[in-house]
Amino acid sequence: MEATFYIASAVAVLATIMVITRYNMVHALLYLIVSFLAIAVVIFVLGAPFIAALEIIIYAGAIVVLIIFVIMMLNLREETVTQEKTWLTKEVYVGPALLSVVLLAEIVYIITSGETTSVNQPVIDATAVGVSLYGPYVIGVELCGILLMSGIVGAYHLGRQKKKIVHRFLEKIEE
């Protein structure tokens, strides 16, 4: 069981190294997703299934989707469509796919073996997290709300100003 921890960690390190050495954003992104998944497995094996689920939902889900949005908005030329077709060739996805297969094998093993944690620690489930967040750390949760508020107010102000600057590619399309 302890081997699952080390394999998942190795996958995470490997995938992250690949992220920062890729020159193509989309290739890096594929490895980034694998890295998040591997970290989720690590967290799960350490006995925190709820945080592992959050890791997948928030990081591999929401944040990666946001990055994809940004990439899509930055590439508005017509030749990018043909360029995108060349991106998904075999050598591009075989690396992330292999790493994901390793993770999948681990998950299958964990589920079939029935062991949920590698170290002798109690499993911290969603209830425990909730009780802690809304018990002693409730002021912390409120401060997180304030943090989001400052982020949103700032983004609103800075984003609104940007409207006046017409994007050079958008301008070309409208002609």
Next chain:
Amino acid sequence: MSKTDFLNVIPLFMLTSSAILIMFSISVKRNHKLIYIITAASFVADFFYLVMYHPKVKWVIEPLFIFDGFGVFNMGLILLTALAVTMISYAYFEQREERKEEYYILLILATLGAAVLVISKHFVSLFLGLEILSVSLYAMIAYLRRRERSDEAGIKYLIMAAFSSAFILFGMALVYAVTGAMEFSGIAKFLSTAPQMPLLLLTGFGMMIVGVGFKLSLVPFHMWAADVYEGAPAPVTAFIATVSKGGMMALLVRFFNLVDGYRYTSLVVIFTVIAIASMLVGNLLALRQRNVKRILAYSSIAHIGYLLVAFLAGGAMGIEAVSFYLVAYFITTVGAFGILATLSDRDRDAEQMEDYQGLLWRRPLTAAILSAMLLSLAGIPLTAGFVGKFYLVAAGVNNHQWLLVSMLALNSAIGLYYYIRIIAVMFERHEGEEEPADMLHPSVYIVSGVTMAVLVALLLWVGVYPEWMMDVIKTYVNS
């Protein structure tokens, strides 16, 4: 949450509610003056609450906050400084066409972040306070989007602050992995039983020092300071130089004293090297600058270096010296940037040396105030800066830190050169025509003028009769 808990967190609660109130007020109607009044009133009310009604006993809200004299004193200092920054903001933003109202929300939230920092006793509240402060500052620095350098400054601060936050988080994770505690007292308990500091823990502390050093713009994490100071609007620069740094400094003092970091030579050596490097690099880089904002940026690096002398001295005397120097430094810095803000025109800040040429003959009162502020920064007698520096030296000598004290003396002498140079420029005869009169209604400038007058009065009062301020600090810090 008990009643006493609630009475203690009311200062934070008031700041939050005023930010929300402003948000609603904007959604009804955008009125710069009204929002400015709400902001100023909330700071004043908050400060009054803190001084008059706040329970004076030490109170702990497990696990995040501690309300002791040191925390309350620093919170009050932060609130007053934020109030002064608000006062100089109105005239500054009134003459700019962009939407000004959101600035006040961000200002209040950033103040809240700093206030959380000074009372935190747990990594969670430390990090949340730090992030609230930083995230608000990102937008505040890049607030005037049409300015040439505002985007550059904003992006620079964003990347550097995010990077330093990552360092702090990694450091916290390492500390937690070794000690099993995220509360400062828990870490202290671990250290008091451990025979020596584990290497992993030292690494964790080192990474946290990187993050803290960034916030305080200590050498070698000072790269952002000059560019951000130059690109940000003048009131925001005043805020970064004072509230943001003061909050972090107070936190550092609290943490270091609680875990008793003075026992570990490695930590003391790290801080000593950082202090000497900050003093030297800050002062030497300032010598060649022609831009007043950049000079003040480098001088602030040096001043935080001076502060570290008293910080390293430790003990009650060290904490008093740090608190006193922070007061003197806040008054002086807000004053200097306030003058800079009042001299700025619609398109750019008055930051070049040429803007100050002959200021004494054009606007004698403004020039006199700025001279007083600069002399205080240099540490000339009869100003708050002198007493502050004297306190620092006393704390250092008390603890036999001759190297640090001699570096402080040497650097004060270097610093004198560039402060005096600005004053000399103001004395030069101005050639060329008279500048056009101010564009706004004169009543707008009355508020800034009164704020400046109050700051100068404080500067001289603290400089001539420092006993009162010392007594206040002693009663608060030792309670």
